[in-house]
Amino acid sequence: MTDMEPVKCEKLLADNYVGRLAYIADNEPHVVPSTYFFDEDQQCILCFASNGHRINALRKCNKVSFQVDSIESFRNWQSVQVHGTFEELSGDYAKLCLKRFADGVQRTIDHKNAERPHFLSHFSGKLQEAEMPVVYRIAVIKITGKSVENFT
Template identity: 75%
Template sequence: MIDLEPLQCEHLLSDNYLGRLAYIADNEPYVVPSTYYFLKEEKSILCFASNGHRINALRKHDKVSFQVDRIESFRHWESIQVHGRFEELAGDAAKQYLKHFAEGVQRTIDRKNAERPHFISHFSGKLQEAEMPVVYRIAITDITGKLVKEL
């Protein structure tokens, strides 16, 4: 097992759009899949969610972990672990970040020649609606990673 350098960790974050968010609610750990966009220039991960369990928990306890993997096989994988703080965005800034999120995720998908997720098409409508999702970012405080590549 090899430790990844910070730039390698950032590359894995930039090259993907699905990860797992870990947070605490009622003194219990939770892990949920999450679509994200990595804002390299801001050293943060951009996400959104509906108001509910996750958002209520994050508002109470802002320390989180975020994990992203690339798994080719049992003997060939890499994984990063991000530690950071939840920061809720509001108003026009939230709308701008949501637009940035949608465009960024689509660029990542296009680079990977993957399919277009159904939810991307709904963002333009959500930007105009009163019931917009909660847009937030994870301000990265630490990032580490591991690589296993056995032939």
């Protein structure tokens, strides 16, 4: 196992759209899968969620970790971990970021799978709702990664 160079860590983040968000709620660790878009220019991970357990916990303790893996086999994998802070977005900026999220996830899916999933229209539709979901970003503080030597 070797440490990944920062540029390779960012490439893994940019080439995927599902990761796992780790946060603390009531002194307990929680890990949940999350669709995301890695905004390389802003060095942040864009996400959204409904008000509830996760958002309430993130508002109380904004330190988070986010992990993304690419696993081909036991001897062929990469894993990246981001340490950062939760930042809730609001107003027109939140709407702009939600659009950037939906467009970015679609580009990533197009590049990886050449498919157009129907669930993305769900994200864009959120822009028109009276009560928009909570749009947030994880401001990247540190990115680390590990890989097995023969990963291609």
